Amino acid sequence: MDSILLAAALSLAESAAPRSAGSTTARLCEAVLDHLEQRIAEPLEPPADWQRPAELGCRCQYCRDLSRFLASPSESTWQLKAVQDVRSHVEQRIQLDQCDLDRTTNKLGRPYTLICTKNQASSERRVRQREQDLADRERLMPLNRV
Incomplete structure (x- = not known):
């Protein structure tokens, strides 16, 4: 979603091409905004203790x-x-x-x-991702108001 669709929506948002409600561009923007809103809604809390995700790709x-x-x-x-x-x-x-x-x-x-x-690297990555998601949402909002 982020590497292709978000990039495409941001590119379209910055273009001066005319848009209409229900267009492919507007639907793409809606889908990307929904994705961003879901991620923005996730809680941002540092770990409560020292437990960390423990799934590794090796079982040695x-x-x-x-x-x-x-x-x-x-x-x-x-x-x-x-x-x-x-x-x-x-x-x-x-x-x-x-x-x-x-x-x-x-x-x-x-x-x-x-x-x-x-x-707390994962928590710090989520904070940076939240900041980026908020900025991307602001860039996309004008495109969604067509």
């Missing part, structure tokens, strides 16, 4: 351990002492699955330790 032992950590409402930090290949795999899963985690590597001792600390 290390990713299951990470998933358990993400699901925990009381743990804010997790450490994985493992060889480079394992640490790299877990870091790739964290990136691919957009986990709300900051990562550092403690290089004291061998093997090194991956340290994961929960953050």
